[in-house]
Amino acid sequence: MSFLDYFISALFLQAGYNSALVAVGAGLLGMSAGSAGAFIFLRKRALVSDAISHATLPGVGLAFMIMVAFGSDGRWLPGLIIGSAVSSAIGLLMVEWITRKTRLTEDAAIGAVLSVFFGFGIVLLTIIQTMSSGRQAGLENFLLGSTAGMLISEATTIAVAGALAALFVFLLRRPMTLVAFDPEYAATTGVNVRNIDLAMMGLALIVTVIGLKIVGLILIVALLIIPPVTARFWTNQVGSMIGIAAGVGGLSGYVGAVLSAAEASLPTGPIIVLVAFGFFLISALFSPLRGGLASALRHQRFQRRVHRRQGLLSLSRREPIYDGLTLRILRRSGFIRxxxxxxxRGRVAAAKAARDEARWAVARRMLPEDSAVEHYDGLTPIERMMTPDQIAEIDRMILDQQGGMA
Amino acid sequence: MIDDLITAMGAEFVQLSLTPIVIGILAAIACALPGNFLLLRRQALIGDAISHVVLPGIVAAFLITGTISAVPMMLGAGAAAIVAVGMIEIIKRLGRVEPGAAMGLVFTTLFAAGVLFLEITDTSSVHIDVQHALLGNLESLIWFDAQGWGSLLDPVALSTLPPQLPRLAIVLVGIGLFILLFWKELKISTFDVSFAEAIGIRTKILSFALVVATAIAAVAAFDAVGSIIVIAMFVCPPASARLMTNQLGRQVGWSVVFATISAILGYVFAGYGPGWFGSPYAVSAAGMIASISGVILILTCLFGPQRKRTGQQAEA
Structure with missing residues (x-):
């Protein structure tokens, strides 16, 4: 079976029960990561989750050692997950403690916790490598993730925990939104900001520890960050942003897991991250709201309007025009030969522009409080902003002025 | 007899442990120096981001040149660091995304791309893998031809020093000179950007130069000691030093002291520590150096004379 055939069959869950379960598990993980990440992103604490995820490593090592000491082979996934959760919780509390009790800023605390916990975890891993008992091979897979040889019980654990995390997000969505946007207001309405912050990071922690096996601890933070950033390009509303982030995360996890199942030698984590980045790139380029293409078009359209208007005003004042772009735009509109x-046609349009400019000038001088005047941009025709009555009034003022001068 | 013992231990020490310790110290100081300014500018995590993107840079350089020599790899890693900083800026502006999220997005993506390239291309013949990138190989940087302390004066033996040592020494001198020459400018623009601009300092160019210096330190240190030490040394010694003093000069001095202590104690504990517990194996020196720097940071958080924010002194 070719890679493509396999990919397509796996995409529709036709490639065996195990890989289907892994794909669904990775999808659920991505959904909970995307939605939990959305709140952390809005709270502007995206990189705290990086500290959390690196801080899992000592826990994995210690849990392995403890389980081996009790005579198991040390690879029972729930045990490793509990160990990693404990150590990353300690890491998270250390970040909080350092920022609260000392003058160091949060980014320094994040960097310190991340590197020290990770370094200590590596020390433990090198000790484990020299241990004679236990099956230590495969612990490195927690660094970059692997779905190869995954047990069905492990996949089920991940799927169930992912669903629970998503439920947790759903239940806490209101206080978390409040805290993300306006912590002071949230505090005055009786929300305990510190607890909600901890809950938010607790969600990141849950996502991290269940994602260890699939995505790995170095890259899991990407699943918490990239989907919300992607979603932000498409909407300005919290509810839909969380939905989109969950969707992007879920799709990334699902497609990434399927891709890596089709090519077993590839580590799963990097593929999932690159799929997520693909969604980000498409959004950053093509989203109509903030995408690069849309804003480039908006910029060009605006530039053309300015050149056209200024060109017409110059025509009406019989001033020479030197600017190449202005000349091109006027020529293409048939205003000049x-x-x-x-x-x-050009003379008519120029006269119209001049009249519009004169009306605006009077309106801005005489009616500075008018709402239309507050939106004056030098480009929009006054007919679009004011009623015919108002314009007639303005024209009378212009006539009065001219009468006064004459 | 004691003299005999010292010379015997000395020879082995010079051959096996002296160069890794010196390299560790050089790498730690080279990272801690720019780390001081990054910390005060609230850019501590730039070091984190840069050390992640070094891997894709090295892989890209390998794919282009097909060799695993030092110069193209350092160029590749430096280029990757600059590309990453540029991408972070673009995403920050275009998406109006907070810097942390932009940074996390860029460095995870580039790291993922690096890992994937490493896996799909045939790099098994050469010595780069993810483990090495994370951990470095400090323990293996031994000085084969050393006969004892006397070899330090022997040009033939000196020419067989691990190449990382002179390279890091040059990088350290370069970074030291940069900080020394632009001390006033760096200091002013770190604490008050508007004032710095008002008196004619080109702050944008200066911050870019600082990022480049950071990248150079990261790349040079990375090759010898792996990215864990790099991240730890960018952050931990300067952070500990920040809790010791209110003066920038003293802070830099303290950070050098802490970096040196971490490198020496970390290497000694990793190499000899397990023996004290009866284990014949050594543990990861890179991990141990990072752990020691963390212990120092905890101690300064608890006892550093300037650990509190101004005005927070009264609170317990």
Whole structure:
């Protein structure tokens, strides 16, 4: 079976019970990571989860050692998950403690906890490598994730925990939204900000420890960050942002797991991350709200409007035009001939622009409080902002002025 | 007899442990120096991001040149660091995303790409893998031709020093010179950007130069000691030093002291520590050095004379 055939069959869960379970588990993990990450992103604490995920390593090592000491082979996944949860909780509390009790900022605390816990974890791993008992091979897979040789019981654990985390997000969504946007207001309404912050990070912790096996501890933070950043390109509303982030995370986990199942030698974590980055890239380029393409088009359209308007005003004042872009735009609209002389249509449009400019000038001087004047941008025709009555009033003022001068 | 013992132990020490310790110290100081300024500018995690993107840079350099020599790899890693910083800026502006999220997005993606390239291309013939990238190989940087302390004066033996040692020494001198020459500018722009601009300091160029210095330190140290030490040394010694003093000069001095202590104690505990517990094996020196720097940070958090924020002194 070719890679593509296998990929397609796995995508529709036709490639065996085990890989289907892994794919569904990774999808659920991605959904809970995306939705939990959305709150952390809105709270601007994305990198705290990086400290949490690196802090799992000593826990994995210690849990392995303890289980071996009690005579098991040390690879029971729930045991390793509990160990990693304990040590990353300690790491999280250390970040909090350092930022609260000392003058160090949160980023320094994150960097310190991340590197020290990880370094200590590596020390433990090198001790484990020299142990004669226990099956230590495969502990390195927690660094980058692997679904190869995954047991069905492990996949079920991940799927159930992922679903629980998603439920937890759903239950806590209101206080978490409040705290993410306005912690002071949240505090005045009686929400315990510190507890909600801890709950938010607790969610990141849950996602991290259940993601260890699939994505690995170095890259799991990507599943908490990339989906919300991607979602932010498509919406300005919290509810839909969380939904989109969950969707992007779920799809990334699912597609990534399927891809890596189709090519067993590839580590799962990096593939899932790159799939998520693919979604981000598409959004960053093509989202109509904030995407690069949309804002480039908006910029170009705005530039053209400015050049057209200024060109017409110059025509009406019979000033020479030198700017290449202005000339091109006027020529293409049929306002001037190739030699730069205004056409009949051009003279009409120029006169209209001049009249509009004069009306705006009066409106801005005489009616500074008017809501239309507050939105003056020098480009929009006054007919679109004011009623015919108002414009007639403005025209009367212009006539009065001219009468006064004459 | 005691003299005999000392010379005997000395020879083995010079051959097996002297160069790793010196390399560890050089790497730790080279990272801690720019780390001081990153810490005060609240950019401590730039070091984290850069040390993650070194791996894809090295892999890319290997894919392009097909060799595993030092110069193209350092260039590749430096280029990757600059690309990463550029990407972070673009994403920050375009998406109006907070810096932390932009950073996390960029460095995880680049790291993932590096790992994937490493797996799909045939790099098994050469000595780069993820483990090595994370841990370095400090223990293996031994000085084969050393006969004892006398070899330090022997040009033939000196020419067989591990190449990482002179390379790191040059990088350290370069970074030291950069900080020394631009001390005033760095200091002013770190504490008050607007004032620095008002008196004509090109703050943007200076921050970029600082990032480049950080990248150079990360790349040079990474090759010898792996990325764990790099991240730990960017953050921990300067953070501990920050809790010791209110003066930038003294802070830099303290950070050098802490970095040196971490490197020496970390290496000694990793190499000899397990023997004290009756184990014949050594543990990871890189991990141990990072752990020691963490212990120092905890101690300064508890007892550092300037650990509190101003105005927080009264609170217990």
């Amino acid at each position: 190739r030699d730069g002389v205004a056409t009949a």
